[in-house]
Amino acid sequence: MPQQPRAVVIGGGIAGLAAAAALHRTGRQVTVLERAPSLEPVGAAISLSPNALRALDVLGIGDEIRGLAAWQGDGGLRTPSGRWLTRTNAAAAAERFGGPLVLLHRGTLIDRLAALLPPGAVRTNADASLADPGDDRRPARVTTPDGALEADLVVAADGIHSTVRQALFPAHPGPRYAGFTTWRLVIPVPGAAFASHETWGRGRLWGTHPLKDGRVYAYAAATAPAGRRAADDEKAELLRLFGDWHDPIPAVLAAARPEDVLRHDVHHIAEPPPAYHRGRVALLGDAAHAMPPNLGQGGNQALEDAVVLAHHADDLAAYTAARLPRTTAIARQAVRAARLNLMRSRAGIAMRDTAIAALSRIRPDLLLRSFEGIADWQPPYPAVRAGTGER
Structure with missing residues (x-):
């Protein structure tokens, strides 16, 4: 009987747990190494747009998350005095992108992702380091205080200050x-x-x-x-x-x-690394493409990464080809959004607000248009039907 392929995931946040769950569904033995004493997330809430919910559909928990979350969309953009510049509508957003934009606590999502893994798959208080990225002839190797682990695939989901990214690409300038x-x-x-x-x-x-x-x-x-x-x-x-x-x-x-x-x-990572992989190691989430939060896409793109990585786990070059151009473009869009959101010039702000108000009267879907090409993403393989484990 052939040995079950092994994947080691460094990092037990949303990105790492989603990747582990996706790889587990493809038949891999997974181990998640989290250096913190628990999986309790640092943060507050997370906005999940339809692209991320489709990734969660692949993992079989999309409908559960939709049921636990608050639907967003009825609201809009205001000035400090309270004047509305433009309004949004939840139903219109759901119709445009084939699903809702939702909001829930990060802890809820962490709990649901962790529940997809077999008992003992997550190890906390496990400070891991990449010792060898491996290649076609030898496995990758990760060291921990409890010893070394060899794996057919190592997933670096260790965040914006990723030590694995630094080890893979020492010339990269970092965040x-x-x-x-x-x-x-x-x-x-x-x-x-x-x-x-x-x-x-x-x-x-x-x-x-x-x-x-x-x-x-x-x-x-x-x-x-x-x-x-x-x-x-x-x-x-x-x-x-x-x-x-x-x-x-x-x-x-x-x-x-x-x-x-x-x-x-x-x-944020202003300059993307040359690839999202080297040897048998793949970068994922903030370790690969940390971006400003102004589009609300950081965690969403990590969930996309997870299911695409599972699809291309045997061909990491294909994973890089699928993810690096898309996430780089979205990260640059987030930087532009931050500049617009946090403008300091009084004249520029007056022009910005006037233009948004005028354009939104002509195009009520103005804010939704910024998510075109983002929220309409489709996963590379179909969702799991709730309660069946089948695609």
């Missing part, structure tokens, strides 16, 4: 500061009733969205020097920056505690 910082929080807001919105100010933006469990997901961004932090606490910083913006932003800030607020500077 670059994007010029802005972000805050995120998920909290209950008593009495809150509002439409989802994103609001653009001068070098600042804020978004507020309801979750299905009744809590509110809010995020903010502002241009700032790298590494700067509030002298007191990050809630106080948010109050200084956004406290006089339109409702429901003051109510969200009033309900937040300082410990509810997460802050992270944004870095």
Whole structure:
């Protein structure tokens, strides 16, 4: 009886767990090595567009995630005074792209992906390093404090500061500061009733969205020097920056505690690596193509990566060919979106807002058009029918 091919995944976030689940479905023995003591995610909520949900359909949990998530789309873009620049419609988005845009807590997605793996597949407190990328004649080798593992395939899902990417491509410049910082929080807001919105100010933006469990997901961004932090606490910083913006932003800030607020500077991979593979090792998710969050596609592209990698696990050059051009284009689009969102010139902002308002009267689907070529992606093989395990 032939030996079952083995895959080792370095990183137990969304990207790594999705890749492990996809590879497990193709008959590989999978081991996930996560250096943290648990799979508890660092972060808040994640927006999943139809392309990511189709990837989850391949894994057999797309409908479950749709049922757990809040549908997005009824809302739009506002100014700090509260004026609507353009409105969006959830039904129109779902019709245009063949499915909804949804929002759920990252922890929920992590739990559902981990449940797709066999018992013992995930090892926490496992700080892994790539010792040998392998080639056509020898397996790849990964070292851990508990010993070395050999594998037919190693998946590097170890994030934006990937040590595996650095080992594969030592001349690559690595991530670059994007010029802005972000805050995120998920909290209950008593009495809150509002439409989802994103609001653009001068070098600042804020978004507020309801979750299905009744809590509110809010995020903010502002241009700032790298590494700067509030002298007191990050809630106080948010109050200084956004406290006089339109409702429901003051109510969200009033309900937040300082410990509810997460802050992270944004870095991205401005120059893609020469390939997403070398030897028997494949880069995936932020390790391959970390991008600014302004299109909400970082995790979505990682889910696409996972199912495409499983499809091309025996031909990693085909994986690179399928993923590098697409993710590079989307990452560059996210950089352009960040520049537009966080513009600082008063004259430029006035022109931007006037143009958006005028164009949206002519084309009500203005915001949706930015997702063309992204949200309509189709996986390379069909979905798994819920409850059957069959395609």
